[in-house]
Amino acid sequence: MAAGLLSRFRDTIGYxxxxxxxxxxxxxxxxxxxxxxxxxxxxxxxxxxxxTSLHEVVPAALFDNDLLDQPLKxxxxxxxxxxxxxxxxxxxxxxxxxxxETQSGYSGEIRIIMGxxxxxxxxxxxxxxxxxxxxxxxxxxxAKNDWILQFNGLSMGNPSRSGWRVKKDGGNFDAFSGATITxxxxxxxxxxxxxxxxxxxxxxxxxxxxxxxxLPQEVSSP
Amino acid sequence: xxxxxxxxxxxxxWDNNIIFAQALGLCPLLAVTGTxxxxxxxxxxxxxxxxxxxxxxxxxxxxxxxxxxxxxxxxIIAVLVxxxxxxxxxxxxxxxxxxxxxxxxxxTNCAILGRAxxxxxxxxILPSLFDGLMMGIGFTLVMVVLGGAxxxxxxGTLFANASLLLGSWASIxxxxxxxxxxxxxxxxxxxxxxxxxxxxxxxxxxxDRKLAAIAAERAEQxxxxxxx
Numbered sequence: 001m002a003a004g005l006l007s008r009f010r011d012t013i014g015y016x017x018x019x020x021x022x023x024x025x026x027x028x029x030x031x032x033x034x035x036x037x038x039x040x041x042x043x044x045x046x047x048x049x050x051x052t053s054l055h056e057v058v059p060a061a062l063f064d065n066d067l068l069d070q071p072l073k074x075x076x077x078x079x080x081x082x083x084x085x086x087x088x089x090x091x092x093x094x095x096x097x098x099x100x101e102t103q104s105g106y107s108g109e110i111r112i113i114m115g116x117x118x119x120x121x122x123x124x125x126x127x128x129x130x131x132x133x134x135x136x137x138x139x140x141x142x143a144k145n146d147w148i149l150q151f152n153g154l155s156m157g158n159p160s161r162s163g164w165r166v167k168k169d170g171g172n173f174d175a176f177s178g179a180t181i182t183x184x185x186x187x188x189x190x191x192x193x194x195x196x197x198x199x200x201x202x203x204x205x206x207x208x209x210x211x212x213x214x215l216p217q218e219v220s221s222p
Numbered sequence: 223x224x225x226x227x228x229x230x231x232x233x234x235x236w237d238n239n240i241i242f243a244q245a246l247g248l249c250p251l252l253a254v255t256g257t258x259x260x261x262x263x264x265x266x267x268x269x270x271x272x273x274x275x276x277x278x279x280x281x282x283x284x285x286x287x288x289x290x291x292x293x294x295x296x297x298i299i300a301v302l303v304x305x306x307x308x309x310x311x312x313x314x315x316x317x318x319x320x321x322x323x324x325x326x327x328x329x330t331n332c333a334i335l336g337r338a339x340x341x342x343x344x345x346x347i348l349p350s351l352f353d354g355l356m357m358g359i360g361f362t363l364v365m366v367v368l369g370g371a372x373x374x375x376x377x378g379t380l381f382a383n384a385s386l387l388l389g390s391w392a393s394i395x396x397x398x399x400x401x402x403x404x405x406x407x408x409x410x411x412x413x414x415x416x417x418x419x420x421x422x423x424x425x426x427x428x429x430d431r432k433l434a435a436i437a438a439e440r441a442e443q444x445x446x447x448x449x450x
Contacts, residue, residue, distance in 0.1 A: 016290045023294050027301045034305045041312035049315075134256040135377040135410045143383070178405050 054085055056142075057115030057124035058095040063087025067097070074200055082196065084204060093118055093205045099128065100193035104185040107131040110140070112186065114193045118205045121155045125190060130182075137182035147176070147183070156194040164191045227352055234356025241364040241419075242426050246333035251365065252415035254324055256376065259384040261369025262362065264324045269358025271306065271328050272337060275299050276354035279342040286343070295338045303329050333361065364422070371418050376410040378403025 009015050047068065054067050065088050072084040087095035094117065101111040110130040115123040125148055127140045139145035150173065156164070165171025166184050175183040197204065233239075240246050250268070255261045278298055286294050307325045310318040318325075328334065337357055342350040373380055378400030384392040408414045 010287055016287060019285065019287065020290050020293060023297055027297050030301055031304060034308050038308040038312035042308070045312065045315040133407070133410060134260075135373075136405060136407060178407060 265362025
């Protein structure tokens with residue numbers, strides 16, 4: 001009897017192994033094809049996301065090139081690499097956008113992206129990722145509060161370094177009620193970003209693309 | 223075997239609700255219900271996975287042996303969640319930015335495995351689909367109620383950022399109930415989720431007891447009527 005044979009086969013360990021094996025193969029095949037189908041679209045979406053966040057910190061009116069074209073990679077003293085997206089207008093650098101980060105958030109790392117002009121004034125700052133407390137620390141997101149907008153037009157020197165603190169620490173900027181650590185961490189990240197600009201200013205505002213002078217693109221700090 | 227759809231609906235929404243009665247899926251529940259909008263997003267995403275996994279598991283239930291059913295169910299659910307995650311990331315990217323955080327959490331929701339085990343693996347495809355829908359609605363309702371309660375108590379708003387999830391029309395839902403509210407941190411943090419959930423469960427018990435008392439009274443009256 002074929003049916004009896006089949007039901008006896010169902011109880012053997014071979015059937016279980018075959019079952020698990022075929023389901024795993026099927027699952028792998030599904031995931032591989034799913035990944036192949038969506039990979040390009042996802043990469044394209046991430047590119048759009050990057051461009052959107054770049055345009056938030058450096059308005060498109062300031063430059064006439066493709067920001068994602070030839071980003072500048074600079075290695076900092078501690079060995080980390082910063083990618084700088086540069087906006088140019090008539091072969092002059094008019095806007096720079098790069099990321100800065102801090103580990104001093106209430107729940108770990110906060111990453112920001114900031115845009116500065118050629119003289120080091122902030123054009124815009126946005127928080128890219130954070131894990132701060134919802135409802136308290138997440139007011140650093142522009143969608144929830146306009147706190148992050150108050151830095152536009154400021155630079156290192158306006159206010160001076162001691163002013164780049166929350167009011168509780170003797171600085172110029174308000175914290176949120178119930179959350180001091182988060183704004184303090186964001187200010188730290190901005191300060192770091194402004195220091196990055198002063199440290200690498202010559203390389204940042206000089207165009208070194210192949211059309212001008214072919215200089216090495218990667219510059220280490222002295 | 224007949225299938226009582228009313229029974230399935232009543233089970234999913236109230237009697238055997240994932241949270242109320244089975245107390246499953248508490249991990250995503252407590253993690254994301256800081257606001258009503260987040261609760262709604264997580265509830266809807268879980269509902270989609272509940273329905274799809276119910277259908278697939280019901281379809282293959284004849285092939286699977288009891289000995290290896292759990293790994294197979296876990297595999298099916300994990301593949302499903304991963305595919306949903308990738309497809310949403312690629313083609314509904316804006317929605318994915320809001321829900322993306324929650325989607326991998328759905329795998330950790332043992333309610334989905336629970337329904338696969340106790341319902342979909344024993345019933346035909348249509349009742350399994352309906353069970354997934356009703357369990358999903360019941361789960362979503364509790365998520366929204368809990369998220370709303372925590373949001374009102376914790377931040378003084380209701381449905382904040384609903385427009386990010388549902389589109390711009392939903393901005394009419396966004397209310398600031400208590401202007402200039404200082405916030406109540408405990409309620410927003412996970413322990414607050416346990417506290418509020420405790421009160422909601424107590425409330426459900428009270429309602430159940432009231433309903434039982436009313437039913438008992440009615441039965442008594444009917445008995446008295448028949449005796450007269």
